[in-house]
Amino acid sequence: MRIALLNTTTPFFRGGAEILVDDLAEQLSIRGHRVTTFRIPMPDIFGRPWIHMIEAIKMMRLDDFDRVITFKFPAYCIEHRNKVVWMLHQFRQVYELWNTEYGLKESPENLAQRDIIMRADRSLCEARHLFTNAKEVSWRLKKYNDIDSEVLPPPLKNVENYYCASTGDYFYYPSRVNSFKRQLLAVQAMEHVRSGVKLVISGVCEDSNYDNEIRSIIKTKKLKDKVKYDNKWVSDKEKQDLMAASLGVLYLPYKEDSCGFVSMEAFYSSKPLISCTDSGGTYELVEQGVSGLFCEPEPRALAAAMDKLYLNRDAAIQMGINGHDEIIRRDITWESTIRRLLS
Amino acid sequence: MNIYIAGAIGAYNCREEIALSERMLDYYKKRGHRVDSIMLPYLPDLRALPEQLLGYRLLTLDQGIDLLITVGYPAFALQHSNKNAFLFGLAPQFHEYWDSKYGIIIQPDRQKKDLSLRSTVIAAETVCLTEAKHVFCGSAAAKADVEKLGVKADVFRYAAPYELAETEINADEMPTIVCETNLEAWDRTGLVLEAISLASQKRRLQLYIIDADDMYVKAIKERISRLNISDKVEVHVGCVPKAALQSCAAFINMGIEVRKIPSSLQQAECVGVPCILAKDGGALLEIGGKRNIVEPIAEDVAAAFDELTSLHKPRDGQKGKTEEDQRLDAILERLVK
Numbered sequence: 001m002r003i004a005l006l007n008t009t010t011p012f013f014r015g016g017a018e019i020l021v022d023d024l025a026e027q028l029s030i031r032g033h034r035v036t037t038f039r040i041p042m043p044d045i046f047g048r049p050w051i052h053m054i055e056a057i058k059m060m061r062l063d064d065f066d067r068v069i070t071f072k073f074p075a076y077c078i079e080h081r082n083k084v085v086w087m088l089h090q091f092r093q094v095y096e097l098w099n100t101e102y103g104l105k106e107s108p109e110n111l112a113q114r115d116i117i118m119r120a121d122r123s124l125c126e127a128r129h130l131f132t133n134a135k136e137v138s139w140r141l142k143k144y145n146d147i148d149s150e151v152l153p154p155p156l157k158n159v160e161n162y163y164c165a166s167t168g169d170y171f172y173y174p175s176r177v178n179s180f181k182r183q184l185l186a187v188q189a190m191e192h193v194r195s196g197v198k199l200v201i202s203g204v205c206e207d208s209n210y211d212n213e214i215r216s217i218i219k220t221k222k223l224k225d226k227v228k229y230d231n232k233w234v235s236d237k238e239k240q241d242l243m244a245a246s247l248g249v250l251y252l253p254y255k256e257d258s259c260g261f262v263s264m265e266a267f268y269s270s271k272p273l274i275s276c277t278d279s280g281g282t283y284e285l286v287e288q289g290v291s292g293l294f295c296e297p298e299p300r301a302l303a304a305a306m307d308k309l310y311l312n313r314d315a316a317i318q319m320g321i322n323g324h325d326e327i328i329r330r331d332i333t334w335e336s337t338i339r340r341l342l343s
Numbered sequence: 344m345n346i347y348i349a350g351a352i353g354a355y356n357c358r359e360e361i362a363l364s365e366r367m368l369d370y371y372k373k374r375g376h377r378v379d380s381i382m383l384p385y386l387p388d389l390r391a392l393p394e395q396l397l398g399y400r401l402l403t404l405d406q407g408i409d410l411l412i413t414v415g416y417p418a419f420a421l422q423h424s425n426k427n428a429f430l431f432g433l434a435p436q437f438h439e440y441w442d443s444k445y446g447i448i449i450q451p452d453r454q455k456k457d458l459s460l461r462s463t464v465i466a467a468e469t470v471c472l473t474e475a476k477h478v479f480c481g482s483a484a485a486k487a488d489v490e491k492l493g494v495k496a497d498v499f500r501y502a503a504p505y506e507l508a509e510t511e512i513n514a515d516e517m518p519t520i521v522c523e524t525n526l527e528a529w530d531r532t533g534l535v536l537e538a539i540s541l542a543s544q545k546r547r548l549q550l551y552i553i554d555a556d557d558m559y560v561k562a563i564k565e566r567i568s569r570l571n572i573s574d575k576v577e578v579h580v581g582c583v584p585k586a587a588l589q590s591c592a593a594f595i596n597m598g599i600e601v602r603k604i605p606s607s608l609q610q611a612e613c614v615g616v617p618c619i620l621a622k623d624g625g626a627l628l629e630i631g632g633k634r635n636i637v638e639p640i641a642e643d644v645a646a647a648f649d650e651l652t653s654l655h656k657p658r659d660g661q662k663g664k665t666e667e668d669q670r671l672d673a674i675l676e677r678l679v680k
Contacts, residue, residue, distance in 0.1 A: 059395055
């Protein structure tokens with residue numbers, strides 16, 4: 001089959017969505033399909049450029065492809081006879097983030113934009129199949145747009161490379177570093193830990209202000225011996241090794257759509273996961289007290305959770321085993337995923 | 344510098360655009376620039392062309408991009424204050440194939456509409472290319488087309504690096520002619536098949552269909568069967584493998600008024616394979632090396648086949664950078680100065 005993967009992307013940025021699309025392209029190619037990945041650049045600012053982008057995508061043509069798989073707003077506005085949507089998220093700024101610090105503020109102009117975007121989202125109904133990557137996303141789609149969808153969680157690549165080596169003395173947090181992922185919260189928590197637990201953060205921070213904030217806390221609160229933070233990507237091997245030797249994994253996003261690759265990686269490595277009560281999709285995977293812990297998004301609460309597992313290593317190890325059993329039980333594989341996408 | 348490489352490709356016949364984009368990405372990354380590369384969709388449907396061009400115009404590209412390099416048609420329709428366009432040709436049906444069986448033949452009942460469509464597209468191409476800081480074309484023929492629009496252009500040439508593969512050459516083997524095609528009308532694959540049917544000497548044709556819909560592949564196989572040349576023609580789906588290219592007696596391309604020099608032809612030139620080309624081949628005639636240029640009629644092509652001998656000489660592959668590659672490097676370096 002000749003397949004087009006259509007995604008929207010911020011120039012020079014590569015995150016989970018981009019990795020997922022590339023992984024899907026690779027997996028489809030392995031299975032003998034001819035795959036082309038298209039990426040439409042997203043504008044920096046809201047307003048007219050976004051509206052123009054919706055129109056631009058509607059004018060694009062992919063007729064020569066047998067199937068088109070799209071992922072994010074507004075790529076799924078493309079018109080095609082065999083369009084499949086595997087939605088990672090909508091334009092959240094006009095839905096659950098509306099009138100919050102992360103979304104659009106109510107104003108006549110933003111209300112008009114919101115209206116246009118909600119109308120554009122009706123094009124989801126044209127899809128042959130509409131999948132989402134998480135229950136949270138399906139729930140929002142139903143709540144805000146009254147559209148039904150099927151949950152299809154993204155599989156992890158090369159799961160056989162994840163392993164458990166030992167139970168170390170640090171929590172590991174691998175992810176892009178930004179205010180959404182809240183690494184700052186983890187660093188702030190380290191001021192309040194009472195045990196000898198440490199923190200290792202891996203990831204690139206594109207926001208220099210945020211990077212400075214983190215470094216400032218480490219310096220002023222004298223956390224240099226407890227927190228290891230380098231603003232850089234690590235290779236998959238380095239990440240897997242760091243995870244394998246950790247006590248557990250942190251994943252603290254704000255209202256994330258899905259459970260996130262980090263959660264799955266933690267469980268494949270047989271590590272417990274600590275997340276926050278407002279982190280969103282991690283609830284779909286992690287069970288409180290069984291495979292991890294949830295805490296309030298507040299430094300002292302997070303510190304207490306980290307101390308708890310540090311001081312009870314047997315419980316941490318058992319949670320890691322439970323997490324591993326759970327992820328295996330769910331059988332989220334590329335084989336089953338592709339079967340659904342191409343049905 | 345923040346460099347954005349934006350290519351435009353369809354479902355078929357886009358190897359060269361992809362190879363060039365990857366080359367540029369690699370070049371700039373190695374020199375410490377922050378670089379990203381994307382591909383945008385394009386459908387070579389004449390009636391949908393103005394809408395697609397407009398779609399490209401509506402995209403905003405200002406997110407910290409210092410240099411925009413566009414690759415292929417119609418990526419140059421994107422807007423940016425520092426846009427540099429690399430293209431292999433314009434929309435052929437409105438230019439080199441206009442009023443011919445390969446493009447649009449003007450019919451009395453559609454004349455106004457077709458002329459209007461053509462002038463719209465040409466006007467849009469002119470505006471979009473005029474905005475560019477530089478325009479580079481993949482052949483002198485394409486450059487001439489662009490300059491007819493009143494836009495100044497230069498020529499670039501890029502052939503992906505080629506390393507000689509290990510092959511055994513059997514001097515007693517029947518001379519083989521290799522043909523690579525997308526089964527488009529302007530490839531004139533039918534002409535090649537007719538020629539092999541007329542060749543008086545024993546010759547084998549290896550037909551490589553790079554990129555075509557399954558029904559066209561089926562149709563060509565049926566045609567081979569009807570011409571009774573199944574014993575002379577092998578059909579393969581995919582690109583020419585190195586072993587076949589290096590050991591063949593000749594490479595043939597009967598494309599008419601071509602603007603994009605296919606990478607396979609450049610590779611053939613690189614390893615010293617004699618190439619059989621048509622007099623009206625357009626940019627194909629710009630390649631160097633051993634060439635046999637013939638009239639695009641079956642008898643003349645058959646005669647060219649008959650002239651081939653079974654002697655094969657080992658050929659030196661490309662070692663290090665070619666002159667053209669160095670020229671491309673110089674162009675890429677100039678863009679970031």
